[in-house]
Amino acid sequence: MRYDLEYVLDSALDGVLIVASDHRLVLFNRACEELCDTSRQDVVDKAYWKLSDFHQSWEAISKKDGRITYGELGAKKERMMLTHKEGKRVWVETIYTPIFDKETGEIAYVMGVIKDITELKRIEDEKERLQKELGNIRRELESKYDFSAIEGTSSQILHALKLAAQVAPQNTTVMLVGESGTGKELLAKAIHYNSSRASRPFVALNCSAFPDTLFESELFGYEKGAFTGADKSKPGKIALALGGTLFLDEVTSMSAATQAKILRVIQEREYEPLGAVRSTLADIRIIAATNKDLAPLVREGSFREDLYYRLFVYPITLPPLRERIADLPALVESLLKKFHHEMGKRIQEISAEALEVLMGYHWPGNVRELQNVMERLVILSKEDRIEVPDLPRYLVDSAGAKPLSSGIPGERFDRSSLENSVHDFERNLILKALQKCGNNKTRAAHLLGLTRSTFRYKLSKISPDYFPAADRKAKSV
Ligand SMILES: Nc1ncnc2c1ncn2[C@@H]1O[C@H](COP(=O)(O)OP(=O)(O)O)[C@@H](O)[C@H]1O
Ligand SMILES: [Mg+2]
Incomplete structure (x- = not known):
């Protein structure tokens, strides 16, 4: 039985095309029609393939012994994306093989085998995306837990x-x-x-x-x-x-x-x-x-x-947080940033009074509790600022019972006389610096070697009365 070449190639699942040495397309199988979304009537004997890029290397090979090795074939692969009429996109990979004339040793035809690699390409792209993401996550993890x-x-x-x-x-x-x-x-x-x-x-x-x-x-x-x-x-x-x-x-x-x-x-x-x-x-x-x-x-x-x-x-x-309450403003600031990042909701300000309430609370659940309170505040807030009425009731009640600014140390400061003394010492120093600088907070901060914001936190802690009315209304975080 002799095989009908065109019939056999039409049964192939991969696309097969043959281009003659004058670049004329002479064969285009059924799978090619599907992959390229083009009927063979429109291209056979009508379309011209430019394979000049490959010609040189193939000629060199044919001069050697007329055979081409698998490794060299691999180098003649080409990938491209084909867009079908209805918009479908297909990624294909074509491997070109020269067919040499037995007598002259010249290239008589070039055969292209086209494979649909859409799924492979999707997996490769996904792999690349995941690798990038993994790199990002690793960097994020390292900085998160730095x-x-x-x-x-x-x-x-x-x-x-x-x-x-x-x-x-x-x-x-x-x-x-x-x-x-x-x-x-x-x-x-x-x-x-x-x-x-x-x-x-x-x-x-x-x-x-x-x-x-x-x-x-x-x-x-x-x-x-x-x-x-x-x-x-x-x-x-x-x-x-x-x-x-x-x-x-x-x-x-x-x-x-x-x-x-x-x-x-x-x-x-x-x-x-x-x-x-x-x-x-x-x-x-x-x-x-x-x-x-x-x-x-x-x-x-x-x-x-x-x-x-x-x-x-x-x-x-x-x-515990209550023993390092001076860290609370920085924690609040970083939590607001974190929730802005996670929820896309940004709180610009927290009023000095609200911050004072937070600093007066004893935080039995420590930073976790603060985190939960801040998350709730960010979710519920309608404005981009947080005021005392926005805070949970138990916080206001508990802090109100022992106001931090009253000058009377709350019970958390009775724990050690050292802490009390340090607090008093810091308070006196800040008030003196302010007096010396004619109540100019920037200069007083400079005098004490503090940034203006740290100075303002410390001041709001020891004596909110020092904020002029307009200044006291909002405290930027
Ligand atoms: N100093 C801190 N700075 C920033 N976030 C903190 C700090 N301490 C605790 N947290 C946060 O508070 C939450 C509780 O912390 P976690 O480490 O689980 O506490 P613990 O293991 O002591 O119960 C976590 O979400 C953590 O990220
Ligand atoms: Mg834990």
Whole structure:
């Protein structure tokens, strides 16, 4: 049986076209018609192909031995986008192959094989887009969890940051101590992203979130068949954090049995997934956190002393917001920026009185609570400024009970006489500087080596009466 070439080529799924040496198109199969959205009557013997770019190299090849290798063929690929009449776009890749005249060795025809690569192109574009996005996210993550993302210039927070920056590059176990919402997890991430483990995962596990048995399977993972219902194996958090950092939050919630196992992980750097016969290496750095004082728990025997010492190698204490209330304006400013970025809603100003209310509140939920309050304010605000009536009632009531500007120290300042003295000292210094500069705030700020905005915050804190009426109305953030 002899094959009818045109019939065979019409059955091919790829487009096949043949151009004669005078550039005239002599064959255009059915798949070509579909891919190019052109009927063969319109092009065969009518269209001319310019293949001069390829000719030279093909001639050189034909001079060699008349054969062309696969690698060289690959170099003659061409990609283009074809737009169909109804607007559909098709990406195609064509591979051109010369067909040499047996006698003369000259190029007699060029065959083009056209493949539809629309889906491949879409996947490639998507891959490129994802790679770019991944790069952006990684950069964003690194800057988000950079130490600079931790707001505050109070001595307590600066001290915590300094300790964290010093220990970050080491593999040392770190213990973060602080009330809920003081930024323990944020600091743990900053430590991780500033360590040599930064490109590996940061995995957080809250020890109080699971009952005892579940917690162990979360932490260590399990092998298939380890217990009824374990129909496949599951990696634990230690395996997920491999090469990276495991953040163990609320460590006081661990049972005695889990404490013993965690101790082994820290001491031996080894663990066994449930049902495993062999132990696995635990290449993780541990950062632990607690919002409770661990020492009394050790004394009463509910927390292992040996584990306590293993975890407390390098403790860092994060102060509650009320003990570093001077940081609140900067936190408010950065939160407003963050919500502007996330929600596209911009708050331009927060009145000095509203800021004073915020600074007078005791913030039991710390920065997390402040964040929630600010988010709510941004969502609900109809204007681009926040005034006292916009604030939640409990905040106004609580702050009103102990006004910060009254000069009578609120109970939060009774905690230490040092804090009281520093406050009074700062207040006197600011008032004296103002007197000296004829109430000119810019000059007074300069005299004290403060920026004008820091000076204004400090002033609003100690004596709002110093703001002239118009000035006092709005405080720009
Ligand atoms: N100093 C800070 N600067 C900016 N944001 C902070 C700061 N401290 C805490 N936050 C934010 O407050 C929220 C609670 O912090 P988190 O680290 O989860 O606290 P914790 O782990 O102590 O409960 C997070 O959204 C965090 O980004
Ligand atoms: Mg937390």
